[in-house]
Amino acid sequence: MQNVLTIGLCLVRKLLYGWLPALLAMGLAIQLMFLVQSGPDERSAVLAGCRAFGLAVTFLSTALLVIVAGSMELPREIEGGTLMFVLAKPVSRWQVIIGKLFGLVALGGIAIGVQTLVSVTVLSLRGLSPDLRFWLDSAFIMARI
Secondary structure, X not given: OHXXXXXXXXXXXXXXXXXXXXHHHHHHHHHHHHHHOOOOOOHHHHHHHHHHHHHHHHHHHHHHHXXXXXXXXXXXXXXXXXXXXXXXXXXXXHHHHHHHHHHXXXXXXXXXXXXXXHHHHHHHHOOOOOOHHHHHHHHOHHXXX
């Protein structure tokens, strides 16, 4: 179990400096554009629009992050020789795969948390507060990915 956690945390650490900041900046820019956009005056319509837009941006940016990072990480490690170094240690292949999967899930959770905070900030700047449905939908985004 120690090997799985170590491999997963190494993946998270490596990707935190790579893909995550770019995708979070993109999601932040998209959500801030929604902040300045004029919309309906009815409070429930604005809340529904903000909630749907925030959840869609969070889902798409997290799915893009997990898919792109997951599909590019293994070939990059094969080219760099890192994977051969890891497999030369007393670590089984399934521990490497489970560790990579653990790292991608943790990275997706970080991205969802940051994007949810941005969505809540956008909602509060528009004078709204998120409802229980928003929090539940945000919590279950990773299950959909």
